[in-house]
Structures are given as structure tokens and as C-alpha cells.
Amino acid sequence: MKKRVVVTGMGIVSPIGNSLSDYAKNLKNMEIGIDRISSFDTSNLPVKIAAEVKDFKPEEYMDKKLAKRLDRFSQFALAAARQAVEMSGISFEGIEERVGVLVSSGMGGFLTLSEQNDVLKERGPERVSPFLIPMILINMASGVIAMEFGLKGPNFTPVSACATSVHSIALGSMLIRHGYADVVLVGGSEATIAPLPIAGFASMKALSTRNDEPKKASRPFDKLRDGFVMGEGAGVLVLESEDFAKNRGAKIIAEIKGFAMNDDAHHFSAPDPEARGSSKAMRMAIEDSGILTEDIDYVSCHATSTPAGDEVELKAIENVFGDRVRNIFVNSTKTLTGHLLGAAGVVETIAAIIQMNNGFVHGMPNLEELDGPDYFNIPRKTTETNIRNFVKNSFGFGGHNASLVVGRYE
Incomplete structure (x- = not known):
């Protein structure tokens, strides 16, 4: 008999809020997190708008030294994971080998890759960061979460473009259903608002060019829609087997019923x-x-x-x-x-x-x-x-x- 899978914690970093309370309030109020790009010069780009994460301070979630060794997407992931774990009220002591992590990304450490490529061209190979490779790896979000919490269960990262974080939820649920883990942290993170991805998606004609009306640019199902608006952020869920959650007295907030x-x-x-x-x-x-x-x-x-x-x-x-x-x-x-x-x-x-x-x-x-x-x-x-x-x-x-x-x- 397959085990039921429940949700006991959630964490969020998003263009409309970096906490569950802010995110919930802004959802209900229909606040739009899209605006002119502020993080780099867009004068030579056809698309000048995005949904950037605002007021994110990595040192609120991790040591400053660690933050410097992580790409922005991994920082987001760890921040969301800390929020989710705190909400769940779970302690991992004694269960480390029964806790998995599947936190994915579509493109991984693209900001670091872009920055270090500029370093290579402008200053030479000897100035490229020794942290380049671990910083760009897509699986590093899952890896750093496991290291920070000491989690030794199944740990891997599915990569399936924009479907990847739902794949993570589904695969994490499978691990619990079939007894490979009691708890799995699942989700996804992305931080690719940079000139090259913007240019690439724009060349595909995939992005909205409504630069003068950023708040009106993302318009699903509308006749005047002209493409998507790139965003960034992360989300993490704490999944548990029903029995495990009930035995520790956890508050269950939802159930993953099918996938x-x-x-x-x-x-x-x-x-x-x-x-x-x-x-x-x-x-x-x-x-x-x-x-x-x-x-x-x-x-x-x-x-x-x-x-x-x-x-x-x-x-x-x-x-x-x-x-x-x-x-x-x-x-x-x-x-x-x-x-x-x-x-x-x-x-x-x-x-x-x-x-x-x-x-x-x-x-x-x-x-x-x-x-x-x-x-x-x-x-x-x-x-x-x-x-x-x-x-x-x-x-x-x-x-x-x-x-x-x-x-x-x-």
C-alpha cells in the first residue's frame, strides 16, 4: 500500500514577496512584480523589463562567507528551504539518512557563468574563480541545502526546463510513497535575469516587448499577449509521509494526491x-x-x-x-x-x-x-x-x- 504524501512547510523568494505572508497578501491584492530591469544596463537590448526579486539579503539566511561561494539561484534555494523547514517545525536529528532533497533549476548558475566568462576575456584564465564550477552546477542548490541541514538521504536534481520543479515535487513524492525517504525537501530556483538569456529568449520572439507598460506585459490568455516576462525566485516544500508527520505532531497544510x-x-x-x-x-x-x-x-x-x-x-x-x-x-x-x-x-x-x-x-x-x-x-x-x-x-x-x-x- 502506497504511503500518503503531505505538505508541512513552504518557503518562498519571489518578485511579489520574500516571505509567505507577503506573498499571500500580494497574491490576493493582485500586486504585479514586473518593472524595468534595475540590475544591469538594458540600453542595447530589445527587452528591458523583468520580474526581479527585491530586497533579498542572503546574509539573513546564511553565513556571508557561504553566500559569496553560491550563485544567486542557490542563495534563493537555501533561503526558501530555511523558511520551509522553520514552518514545518521539523528536527532532523536522528533521521538524517531518511531525509532527501530534490531542489531543481532550469538553467542553474547562469549569472556566475556570465560574470566569469567576462573575467576570462578581460583579465585572463588565472583570474577565473576557483568556485566557478560548483557555483554553476544545477545540482548545487540541492547539495548546499543537504550540507546546511546535514541531510544524507536521496539527493539529486531533475532538469526539465520550466517543468522541472513540478517534476521535483512528483519525484520527491515517489520517494516517500515507496519508502525510500520519510521526508523530502522539494522545489526549484532560478536566477537568470541577465543580458544573454534576455537576448536569447528575445531572439526566439518568446518575450514580451511591452517595455513602456511593464505592469501590463504579462497577460496570460489575453488577445494582446505578446510573450512572457522573465522572473526569478525560488520555492521549497517540505514533504513527509502522513504517518511520519502525524507521529511528530506536525501541522499538515496540504496533501500531494496525484502526479x-x-x-x-x-x-x-x-x-x-x-x-x-x-x-x-x-x-x-x-x-x-x-x-x-x-x-x-x-x-x-x-x-x-x-x-x-x-x-x-x-x-x-x-x-x-x-x-x-x-x-x-x-x-x-x-x-x-x-x-x-x-x-x-x-x-x-x-x-x-x-x-x-x-x-x-x-x-x-x-x-x-x-x-x-x-x-x-x-x-x-x-x-x-x-x-x-x-x-x-x-x-x-x-x-x-x-x-x-x-x-x-x-
């Missing part, structure tokens, strides 16, 4: 226009959860604000839920945070858990004219509602699809 993963096998970056893979992933996740489609009240979408992706996801949702799309709430947190790439899935899962536990769905402030059937229930304003269970979707370049079913613990 599924597949691939479109269609195109480098474009989704299957028939939504076959994404539809199948949702169906499999619901089947895995043991509940019915009638028990789902909300879909937290991947919806990045790209023309093709948003359209296909609405098609997939209708394929799965049929006429029930009139009653299920649908939204995308990227309207507020931009697209956090490898961290998007977990940051949005945390948003969905907050909404479920506080009885609301946040609105979509930039949805002026829906590019799709008008019977979809996509709120423009924050709306009070009762959410029993939700589906969280994440999709990544390479055709990766990942879906979760998360619900109230009963």
Missing part, C-alpha cells in the same frame, strides 16, 4: 497543437490521485502569456473537464510574477495552496479580452471560493509535461 509526467515529442519549444500530451498528463494525475474530475475546483495553469502555449493549455483543460470548465476556476500566477522558469511550478504550487487554504483565487488583472471560449471561468478580480482540490500544470521546452493534484488533507 503524472509525459512528453509531447513534438517540437523544441512549441507545444503539441492538439494538446494530446498535456491532456494525458492531467488525466493520469487525476487517475493517480484516486479522486474524480468532479472533485477538482481549480486549475493553476502554466500559461506563460505566449500565443501558442496559452491556447493549447485551455484546449487541454477542456479536453479533460468538458462542460465542467464553466465551474472550475482557472488562472495563471505568471500575470503577477512573470515566468520564473525552473522555479515557476513550485512557486505557483505554493500560490495555489495558499489560495486553497484561504478560500480565494487571485484575479487576472491584465485579462482584458479572452483569447478563447468565453465560458472559461477565469476571474479578472480576486474571488472568494471553496477549493477542495486543484490541478497544477507545468510544461517545459523539449515537450515536457508535468501535472499535480493537490488537495486539502482529510
Whole structure:
């Protein structure tokens, strides 16, 4: 019999708040974290906007010496992990070998790589940092979390572009279900707001160029959407087996009820226009959860604000839920945070858990004219509602699809 997997802690670093309380407040108030880029000169770039993390102080979460040896994405990850562990109230003493870490990233230490490449060109190879390699490794976020907390259980990092943190949640849940671990810290982190990634995504025509109206640039499902807005941040969940959490008297805040993963096998970056893979992933996740489609009240979408992706996801949702799309709430947190790439899935899962536990769905402030059937229930304003269970979707370049079913613990 497979073990039930529950959530006991959450931590967040995001463009709309670096604590759960701030994040929750700003979700409900529909605060938009997108603005002109402040961290470097954008004068020669076609895109000048992003959703940057503000007022982040790594020394609040780690030793200053360690902070200097970590890329920004690893700093974010460790900060989110500390928050999640503190919320869970867990002590790792005596259980170190039964605690795993799966905290992932789509692109890893890109800021360090870019900076050190400049050092190489301008000052020569002897001035390149000896910490370059460990700082850029995508698995270093999981590694440093394990080292800081002394965790000796399964530790690895799936890499699947923008689906990667939902893959981490699913794989961490598998470890618990099948008895390989009692506790797993899961999530994702990303910090790639830099000239080269901006230029690369812009060359693909993937980014919004609404430079003069940054607050209106991320507009999932809207007819005037013209691409996504790059964001940064991290999210971490503490997952435990139900028995382990109950035995230590933990407060359980949600349950990971089901998950599924597949691939479109269609195109480098474009989704299957028939939504076959994404539809199948949702169906499999619901089947895995043991509940019915009638028990789902909300879909937290991947919806990045790209023309093709948003359209296909609405098609997939209708394929799965049929006429029930009139009653299920649908939204995308990227309207507020931009697209956090490898961290998007977990940051949005945390948003969905907050909404479920506080009885609301946040609105979509930039949805002026829906590019799709008008019977979809996509709120423009924050709306009070009762959410029993939700589906969280994440999709990544390479055709990766990942879906979760998360619900109230009963």
C-alpha cells in the first residue's frame, strides 16, 4: 500500500514577496512584480523589463562567507528551504539518512557563468574563480541545502526546463510513497535575469516587448499577449509521509494526491497543437490521485502569456473537464510574477495552496479580452471560493509535461 504524501512547510523568494505572508497578501491584492530591469544596463537590448526579486539579503539566511561561494539561484534555494523547514517545525536529528532533497533549476548558475566568462576575456584564465564550477552546477542548490541541514538521504536534481520543479515535487513524492525517504525537501530556483538569456529568449520572439507598460506585459490568455516576462525566485516544500508527520505532531497544510509526467515529442519549444500530451498528463494525475474530475475546483495553469502555449493549455483543460470548465476556476500566477522558469511550478504550487487554504483565487488583472471560449471561468478580480482540490500544470521546452493534484488533507 502506497504511503500518503503531505505538505508541512513552504518557503518562498519571489518578485511579489520574500516571505509567505507577503506573498499571500500580494497574491490576493493582485500586486504585479514586473518593472524595468534595475540590475544591469538594458540600453542595447530589445527587452528591458523583468520580474526581479527585491530586497533579498542572503546574509539573513546564511553565513556571508557561504553566500559569496553560491550563485544567486542557490542563495534563493537555501533561503526558501530555511523558511520551509522553520514552518514545518521539523528536527532532523536522528533521521538524517531518511531525509532527501530534490531542489531543481532550469538553467542553474547562469549569472556566475556570465560574470566569469567576462573575467576570462578581460583579465585572463588565472583570474577565473576557483568556485566557478560548483557555483554553476544545477545540482548545487540541492547539495548546499543537504550540507546546511546535514541531510544524507536521496539527493539529486531533475532538469526539465520550466517543468522541472513540478517534476521535483512528483519525484520527491515517489520517494516517500515507496519508502525510500520519510521526508523530502522539494522545489526549484532560478536566477537568470541577465543580458544573454534576455537576448536569447528575445531572439526566439518568446518575450514580451511591452517595455513602456511593464505592469501590463504579462497577460496570460489575453488577445494582446505578446510573450512572457522573465522572473526569478525560488520555492521549497517540505514533504513527509502522513504517518511520519502525524507521529511528530506536525501541522499538515496540504496533501500531494496525484502526479503524472509525459512528453509531447513534438517540437523544441512549441507545444503539441492538439494538446494530446498535456491532456494525458492531467488525466493520469487525476487517475493517480484516486479522486474524480468532479472533485477538482481549480486549475493553476502554466500559461506563460505566449500565443501558442496559452491556447493549447485551455484546449487541454477542456479536453479533460468538458462542460465542467464553466465551474472550475482557472488562472495563471505568471500575470503577477512573470515566468520564473525552473522555479515557476513550485512557486505557483505554493500560490495555489495558499489560495486553497484561504478560500480565494487571485484575479487576472491584465485579462482584458479572452483569447478563447468565453465560458472559461477565469476571474479578472480576486474571488472568494471553496477549493477542495486543484490541478497544477507545468510544461517545459523539449515537450515536457508535468501535472499535480493537490488537495486539502482529510
